[in-house]
Amino acid sequence: MESAAWAFAGFVIGFALAWFMAATRAQTECARRIGEVEQRAGRAEANAADADHRLIEDGMKKRVVLATPTTLITLPHAVAYGWKQEHLAANAQAINDLVKQLYERMRTLAGYITDIGNGLDKATLA
Numbered sequence: 001m002e003s004a005a006w007a008f009a010g011f012v013i014g015f016a017l018a019w020f021m022a023a024t025r026a027q028t029e030c031a032r033r034i035g036e037v038e039q040r041a042g043r044a045e046a047n048a049a050d051a052d053h054r055l056i057e058d059g060m061k062k063r064v065v066l067a068t069p070t071t072l073i074t075l076p077h078a079v080a081y082g083w084k085q086e087h088l089a090a091n092a093q094a095i096n097d098l099v100k101q102l103y104e105r106m107r108t109l110a111g112y113i114t115d116i117g118n119g120l121d122k123a124t125l126a
Contacts, residue, residue, distance in 0.1 A: 059065065067075070 065071075
């Protein structure tokens with residue numbers, strides 16, 4: 001019975017290893033193909049910009065950006081980072097406003113406590 005368990009474990013490990021190797025090959029092939037597409041797109045963009053030097057400037061005026069697959073993938077990440085920074089700045093401003101309000105309230109409380117202390121001093125002297 002024990003040898004059957006070891007045989008099954010060997011089969012599972014062999015299957016997992018074969019699957020991992022196939023997945024790694026597929027990932028490598030995918031990365032290679034993406035690299036080729038990026039190179040072709042980069043060359044095409046560079047060739048177009050060389051042919052017409054105003055291409056990028058005119059595109060920016062019309063709010064059009066020439067992009068490669070890499071820039072299309074990273075652009076949403078950059079936008080998300082910008083939104084996160086804007087959100088953090090808004091939170092920092094809200095915290096600043098609350099701290100100012102807390103400071104004013106503590107200052108008022110300190111004034112009340114000082115008045116109570118002065119009143120107690122007068123009461124003990126009378």
